[in-house]
Amino acid sequence: MIYDIAIIGAGPGGYVAAIRAAQLGAKVVLVERDNLGGTCLNWGCIPSKAVLTCADKYNSAKKFSKFGIDIEGLSFDYKKVSERKWLVVEKLRKSLTQVIKANKIDVIYGEASIETANKLKVACSCHSEVLTHVVQYLPDESGTYQEAKASEESVEFKNLIIATGSRPVSLPGLQIDHEFILDTNDIIQLEKVPESVLVVGTGPSGIEWTRIFEIFGSKVTLVELAPNLVPICDKSISERLERIFKIKKIQCHTGTKIKEISGKKVLLENGQEIEPEIVFVAAGRFPNTEIKGIESLNLAKNGRYLKVDNNLKTSADNIYAIGDVTGLVPLAHTASHQGMTAVENILLNKQGNINYEAIPHIVYGNPELCAVGLREEDLIRKKIDYKSSNFPVGATSKFFIEDELEGFVKVLSSPDGNKILGVHIVADHGSDLIQQAAIAINNNLTVKQLQETIFAHPTYSEALYEAFLGLDNMSLHVMPK
Numbered sequence: 001m002i003y004d005i006a007i008i009g010a011g012p013g014g015y016v017a018a019i020r021a022a023q024l025g026a027k028v029v030l031v032e033r034d035n036l037g038g039t040c041l042n043w044g045c046i047p048s049k050a051v052l053t054c055a056d057k058y059n060s061a062k063k064f065s066k067f068g069i070d071i072e073g074l075s076f077d078y079k080k081v082s083e084r085k086w087l088v089v090e091k092l093r094k095s096l097t098q099v100i101k102a103n104k105i106d107v108i109y110g111e112a113s114i115e116t117a118n119k120l121k122v123a124c125s126c127h128s129e130v131l132t133h134v135v136q137y138l139p140d141e142s143g144t145y146q147e148a149k150a151s152e153e154s155v156e157f158k159n160l161i162i163a164t165g166s167r168p169v170s171l172p173g174l175q176i177d178h179e180f181i182l183d184t185n186d187i188i189q190l191e192k193v194p195e196s197v198l199v200v201g202t203g204p205s206g207i208e209w210t211r212i213f214e215i216f217g218s219k220v221t222l223v224e225l226a227p228n229l230v231p232i233c234d235k236s237i238s239e240r241l242e243r244i245f246k247i248k249k250i251q252c253h254t255g256t257k258i259k260e261i262s263g264k265k266v267l268l269e270n271g272q273e274i275e276p277e278i279v280f281v282a283a284g285r286f287p288n289t290e291i292k293g294i295e296s297l298n299l300a301k302n303g304r305y306l307k308v309d310n311n312l313k314t315s316a317d318n319i320y321a322i323g324d325v326t327g328l329v330p331l332a333h334t335a336s337h338q339g340m341t342a343v344e345n346i347l348l349n350k351q352g353n354i355n356y357e358a359i360p361h362i363v364y365g366n367p368e369l370c371a372v373g374l375r376e377e378d379l380i381r382k383k384i385d386y387k388s389s390n391f392p393v394g395a396t397s398k399f400f401i402e403d404e405l406e407g408f409v410k411v412l413s414s415p416d417g418n419k420i421l422g423v424h425i426v427a428d429h430g431s432d433l434i435q436q437a438a439i440a441i442n443n444n445l446t447v448k449q450l451q452e453t454i455f456a457h458p459t460y461s462e463a464l465y466e467a468f469l470g471l472d473n474m475s476l477h478v479m480p481k
């Protein structure tokens with residue numbers, strides 16, 4: 001059989017592409033060397049948020065007396081938190097397996113290598129359909145899986161989608177040893193809460209584990225090479241976070257890095273010495289481009305990543321790449337959307353592309369840091385005129401009722417209000433609000449249209465509404481300027 005589309009990698013890019021292809025009536029095969037769901041479901045988004053949810057529930061419970069509810073003897077058992085996390089992953093993976101099956105998608109478990117531009121070889125790894133979480137299937141640092149078994153299958157295809165994702169790697173001079181110096185795959189497997197952690201890097205993983213460790217009582221210290229915390233965020237967000245961390249007594253060392261580690265003593269370039277129980281390296285991922293035989297395709301690269309055009313096509317005509325392996329906004333929802341777009345471009349002969357500026361970003365800090373569109377510093381650098389509005393979430397009744405007063409919603413628009421340029425939120429539930437801003441930006445809604453939209457009361461969304469009103473000095477629940 002010759003497949004219409006073969007896909008290497010069943011992460012949120014690859015499996016979504018496979019489902020969309022099946023919906024369009026294509027004959028599709030998905031090749032995966034580990035578990036369905038990729039990094040996102042097995043090691044990333046899902047297990048980390050499952051732990052985060054437990055931490056948040058514990059944190060909320062600590063504040064129950066404020067709401068007239070008394071709890072005695074509140075405590076947590078991190079072993080159970082950890083077990084629940086794998087249960088969530090397994091249940092979701094089981095559902096995904098059923099969806100893949102129901103869509104009549106062929107799945108081959110094994111390491112794919114490229115024979116020609118129309119043929120793959122798969123070294124089958126004798127996977128059962130739904131595995132329990134087996135650590136020995138993790139790749140080593142070169143990206144090689146040791147578990148692949150002897151049998152081989154050939155797969156012929158008209159089109160190929162490479163969705164092989166990325167993996168954690170050691171930073172220069174900071175070798176992951178999986179005992180004292182841990183990466184994201186190690187941290188998710190911890191069975192106990194460390195007394196103290198040095199978190200290296202304040203990207204999404206660094207910040208979300210800071211939230212988890214801080215709630216469960218670890219002493220957390222952060223080190224960030226950039227001058228601001230969370231350098232991907234608007235500067236106003238980084239500055240607010242710095243203030244919040246100060247209150248929580250989380251030590252932040254920005255504009256510096258680790259100089260030397262001897263035993264358990266860590267010396268920073270700024271002269272500070274720290275002796276944490278573990279070092280969590282929350283930065284540094286490499287794309288999985290080392291697919292055996294790929295060099296025969298002579299695909300153009302963008303640094304370490306596979307280069308794609310606006311339609312997600314690589315430099316070879318029938319080969320597409322999606323997700324982390326492209327290095328374009330490495331998030332699960334980017335990978336999935338790229339997957340759907342690539343498939344529609346192949347099967348429907350479309351020229352669909354991605355509006356990267358309308359992709360929402362969420363950093364699951366406490367509170368959440370969320371963004372879509374341009375940052376204020378980008379507008380200044382690009383000399384784009386703008387107006388801005390900043391609304392404190394604590395001034396809306398819903399945030400007040402919930403006692404979640406910290407944070408603000410900042411909106412940047414063109415001076416005439418015809419275009420929303422960026423929305424930046426630091427607040428609990430920001431992850432729900434930012435999606436509304438993404439809809440506004442993706443659909444070119446004007447400030448007036450948003451101001452004329454009726455927002456339900458009392459809701460968190462009213463903070464966004466107030467910020468939209470604020471662009472014309474019309475915010476209601478703040479003192480007049």
Ligand SMILES: Cc1cc2nc3c(=O)[nH]c(=O)nc-3n(C[C@H](O)[C@H](O)[C@H](O)COP(=O)(O)OP(=O)(O)OC[C@H]3O[C@@H](n4cnc5c(N)ncnc54)[C@H](O)[C@@H]3O)c2cc1C
Pocket residue numbers: 008009010011012013014031032033034035037038039040041043044045046048110111112113163164165166184205288291292322323324325330331332333334335
């Ligand atoms: C700790 C952590 C937390 C995260 N949290 C979030 C979050 O909250 N929200 C969010 O949007 N993103 C999050 N991400 C990022 C997200 O997980 C990735 O952007 C997403 O998984 C990328 O999807 P993908 O399909 O490109 O690749 P992956 O999910 O990495 O999947 C690639 C798959 O390809 C397989 N593969 C590779 N090479 C071969 C081969 N030769 N043969 C066969 N199979 C192969 C791999 O086994 C893997 O299963 C997180 C990441 C981490 C590490």
